[in-house]
Amino acid sequence: MADLRVSFCGIEFKNPILTASGTFGFGREYAKYYDLSELGGVGPKGLTPVPRAGNPTPRAAETQSGMLNAIGLQNPGVDAFIRDELPFLRAFDTRVVANISANTAEEYGEMAAKLSDAGVDIIEVNVSCPNVRAGGMQFGVTAEGISSVTARAKQSSSVPIVVKLSPNVTDIAEMARAAEGAGADGLSLINTLLGMRINVKTRRPALANVTGGLSGPAVFPVAVRMIWQARSAVRLPIIGMGGVCSGEGAAELMLAGASLVAVGTASFIDPMAPIKIRDGLGRYMDENGFATPARLTGAVII
Amino acid sequence: MSNCVVTASRLIGKNIRSLSVRWAEKPPKPGQFVNIRADGAFLRRPISVCDYFDGTLTVVFEVRGEGTRALAQCVPGQLLDVLGPLGQGFQLPKSGDVLLVGGGAGSAPMLCAAKALSGRASVILGFRGAEHVVLDREIADAAREVYITTNDGSRGFKGFPTLLMPELLKKPYAAVFVCGPRPLMKAVAQIAKDFGIPCQVSLEERMACGVGACLVCVCKTRENGAETMRRICSDGPVFDAAEVIW
Structure with a gap:
């Protein structure tokens, strides 16, 4: 069996498989299905400076090979996370990648300081939530926005800062370079693609929020392309995500340039998906002669 | 989660079907639900348990869209991917009607x-x-x-x-x-x-994960005086009506 250990931003992960923020709660639900220590890392639900109730329902709509969601960052706030949820996650032998959203660059800085003090392993700066008015995608669709938020978070944090990029941009390479230029330690991509559905019987939008973020296998090829483009533009290590549902899918994102792979929507269909994907990746590596995950990263032949 | 053998599938009313599977998992409590994978539908379909007896679990559902249409096609002997039992069911009073x-x-x-x-x-x-x-x-x-x-x-x-x-x-x-x-x-x-x-x-609401992780199926409730968004799949689906903000 291949050695699945991998180093990312100077931190060792026991395997490259993480869970994607927003699809995993704070880990308690899926801990009923498997030992979270089996994972390379966990991505708890996105946090904001103060608690948020999120959007009205319906918050999800099914699509061909995917789903739209518009949760709107419902979360108990960063302080409650540190007090009530982080100790639970810390009881497992796995890395914690906290995800943060805020209204201003200053708030991103304050949250990054709190979370790095509280002992998370990595902070994922979310500038790409498509479902909130302020503090989401508005920062992630311009180079200036990405720069200001990244610089502030980096200044305030003692742990690596990974910037989660939005796919809802014309030039992903420009956004990746902005993050790199502002001092980011890594990138993660892709967040969801902005979408919409209409119930043709009622002529009303399927989501109360009207638009929402598309995830699932439907977005996978977009993720492969954007990871490859970002990898070609910058030297930063990448957490790849976007519709992965098999070991081969994880390998594909790694060949495109990802060092770690986050599993999201697949967990909704099969709670064991992250573990099955980890095992499938190991089998792929054995069968194809990859001794370590690092050898896979960016190994696409073009 | 388990692959269950379908033991019965029948139309019991206009557009309403009953589907039974052999059930080796934990016995469900009244008000709990199962999340079923239907052919051709991306997300599972949450359906409340109608009956459980002697290793057979039965759900009853209205055929409304693609997912339930696919479930309507199930035939005895086939395998069905059923996750559950999920959620908090009814709290049965110890005495009284x-x-x-x-x-x-x-x-x-x-x-x-x-x-x-x-x-x-x-x-x-x-x-x-x-x-x-x-x-x-x-x-x-x-x-x-x-x-x-x-x-x-x-x-x-x-x-x-x-x-x-x-x-x-x-x-x-x-x-x-x-x-x-x-x-x-x-x-x-x-x-x-x-x-x-x-x-x-x-309560009922569109769901994704069915286990409390995704926050898709929430409802507004009042808990100890404070308004909170609670998850229908895992905090419910059964709630004390006094807590629900309609």
């Missing part, structure tokens, strides 16, 4: 509940019309009494189940349980409140 109110396919969990209450249940089932009436005989076998209402009066009493509540609630009841369309549940909860009887409602 319980009034169960079911509307349409929302009648399904009332069979489970009536059986668990062994003779302590009075039941009102409401349907659109006579051809939509389902589970009346099965529930009658388990309950002390069953009343049927139909919107058009083609069977039983004409009107909604709420019509019969004031008369029935003249006798003492320990609790009211309701599952059905939201306006019905809201009205039943209000009448129960007027009579000072605790009411439990089984």
